Structure formats: C-alpha cells, structure tokens
Amino acid sequence: MTESAAVLIRIPTPLRTYTAGADMVAVSGDNVADALTALGRQHPGILERVLDERGELRPFVNVYLGSANIRSLEGLGTPLEMDDILAIIPAVAGTIPR
C-alpha cells in the first residue's frame, strides 16, 4: 500500500481564524477531497466554509492546484502528488455586512 501524498494547503487570511493564523497547512491525501477532509480534521470549522452540506465546493470558493482551478481538472476528485500545493481562494466582497 502506497502512502498518501503530503501536500500543502494555502489558507487565505479570512479563514486563518480557523488555523490559528497559519497561512499553510500540511496534510495528506490522494485527491483534493481527501486533503480538504484532512484539513477539516486538523482545524474544525474550516471545512464548512469551503464545502456545502452535500460535500460539494461552495460556488464562491475556488480551489487551485498550482495554477489550475480544480473545477477545470477533476474537481474534488483531482488526484494529488507529493509536494503539491493547493490554494483556497474565496470570493471577497468587503468589510461591511448588510
């Protein structure tokens, strides 16, 4: 049995409240879904900001593998290789709630 890929996930500052300020989190996973699940295990609460209740990527959040949007790859099933870097990129509006 092969080991899961060790990858890094880049955390945007609006979500760093869940990671104690960390901008990068190291996780293991064979694909993007695995990696995000591992992130959620390490940092409770963050996964709900990224995935909806059906486990799908929220529409206002993009996840990039390197420079490619995973929506244009295989989505959450996109396979990961050792040392890949994922970036969570949420839509940003502004600071004032209405």
Add this chain to the structure above:
Amino acid sequence: MTDEQLLRYSRHILLDALGIEGQEKLLSAHALVVGAGGLGSPAALYLAAAGVGRLTLADGDTVDFTNLQRQILHTVDRVGTAKAESGRTALRAINPEVTVTPLCERLSGSQLDALVGSADVVLDCTDNFATRHAINRACVRHRKPLVSGAAIRFDGQVSVYDLRRDDSPCYHCLFPEGEEAEEIRCAVMGVFAPLTGMVGAMQAAEALKLVAGIGESLIGRLLLIDALTMQWRTVRFKKDAGCSICGQKNR
C-alpha cells in the same frame, strides 16, 4: 490639449506607451467608479489625477469616523456627509478639470444599467456580492470592461473582465452567484488600511491601461495579494462556456 494640460500630464506624456495620444484618450474617457470607500478612494484619486475626463462616483453611504483609517477621499470635517459628495470635493481639489458626477445612492436596476452603458470603463469598488454581480451583469450586457477589486483582512484580489472581448470570462465565471455567498464576508471583519490602497491603485492602473489601449491587462488572471506575508500571486481562469451570464447562448 492646452499648455496647462501638457504641463500637468507631462509625466504621462513622457511615457512612450502613453504619449499625447494616450493622454487624450484618458481626457475624453468616462469612468464609472462604484463605491467611494477603501478601494474607490485611491482608485478615483488616481483616475482624477491622471486626467480621466469624466468620473461618476457612486456610493449610498455617508462618511463614518471608522472609515478614515483607510478611505483617503474623506476627511474628519466631512464625517456625516455623503461619500460621493465628499469624494467630489477631494477630486476637485486635486484636479478641477475633471467632471465629477456624485451619485449618493446604492446603484441598482435600470440606473446601474444606464450608467454602465454610458461608461468607457467600470471599476467595482463595492463591499457586497449582490452589487458585484449586478455590475457584472450590466457590464456583460453592454460589453464594457470591468475592473474588479476586493480586500478583506490582509487579502486583496484584483482582476479585469474585458467584456468587449468574446473570449473574456466574466465575474460570474470565476465566482458564480450563490445564496450563501455572504458567509465568509460576514464571518470576519477588518481590513489592513494600505491593502485597500494597493488594490484600489491597481484598479486605477488597469482602468487607465484599458482606456488608453496599452499593455496587457489582468484578463483571465486573478491577482492575489497577501499583505501579511507580502506575497503576490496570480491564478488563471477561463471563460465558462456554460456561464448563465456570459455563456454563448446568453449573449
């Protein structure tokens, strides 16, 4: 161009890529700046200083004391006045040649549509997703270039949606409208003051380039700034052929 204009804009005219021809394009342009807050302040200041002939500045809010940390159009003595009016005062002080039209309301519906239709370039400097998507829809409808900026905490984003071009993605291609889109924004507050200046200044730069027809814009690229680590990155994105706003069958 008058002698005074040749002098005022001489440092632009000296730029080979811009020159007198480019400056004249700026002087005859109409920019719509939606939002006169953290992003709209630097964006409008640079557009006015650079000589964009007509600026429409729209914002439905009044200046609050807490705005002054970053919204550099406004001053202590204008707390309580409409931001669009306060902005006009600041822009006039820098460049009285520019015609500034302040609109003291949150743009929507047919008014937004008509204003976008009359503009050469639109700058989205707003603070909410509903307006962002409304501006995008109007820009798609009228095929206008849209320069979008956003900032929260230490994260900034800038991109260009040049909807004059068939191959350009729109804002909805990148961030589809969803009912839960407010969650991340409302969950956190606060923004690093100079980050709004960086993002707004870049919006002005992209708008000026689009109007003058020079350089390479951020079409299909999202510029991401992490001001805490001062890392700048860009990610690429494509037009979504099935986009409900700009997809082929919707044009």
